[in-house]
Amino acid sequence: MRVIFKFLGGPLDGKTVAGEPGEPGEAQRYYALTCHGRLGQRFRTASEYAVNVLLQERLQGENPHRFQQHVYEVTDRIDNGDVLVVRTEYVHPPAV
Numbered sequence: 001m002r003v004i005f006k007f008l009g010g011p012l013d014g015k016t017v018a019g020e021p022g023e024p025g026e027a028q029r030y031y032a033l034t035c036h037g038r039l040g041q042r043f044r045t046a047s048e049y050a051v052n053v054l055l056q057e058r059l060q061g062e063n064p065h066r067f068q069q070h071v072y073e074v075t076d077r078i079d080n081g082d083v084l085v086v087r088t089e090y091v092h093p094p095a096v
Contacts, residue, residue, distance in 0.1 A: 002083045003037070005030045009090030010070050012045065030086070037077045037086035044069045 005017045005027060019027025021036075033043035046069070076087035 001081070003027050003031050004083065004085045005037075006085065006087045007072065007090070008075075008088065009092075010072065011048065012070070012072070013090070030088075034074050034086065034088075037074055037079075037084055039074055039077055042071055042073045042091060044071055046070070 001021065003019060003021055007013060007015045007017075017026040017030060019025045021028060021031050030043070030045075031037065033045075034041040071091040071093075072088040073091050074086055075089045076085075078085040
């Protein structure tokens, strides 16, 4: 089965991630974080900016980076047996 995640809003807006469950990669990570694409499931992810900074600078022990966590929610799940499409939408943080 092929798994496709589609993102709406937030830092991943318009991004599509595809892969097979069990294969290493983003699709497998999102599949696991969403309990196999369960409707209403929320999960946290990092922006591409945060990932790139961490790749270049590595984790800082003394002065740790403080990146905002981004939350998405599964809003739609279409499973035809061969392909599972999971649509997610950005959850805006509450106003402070």
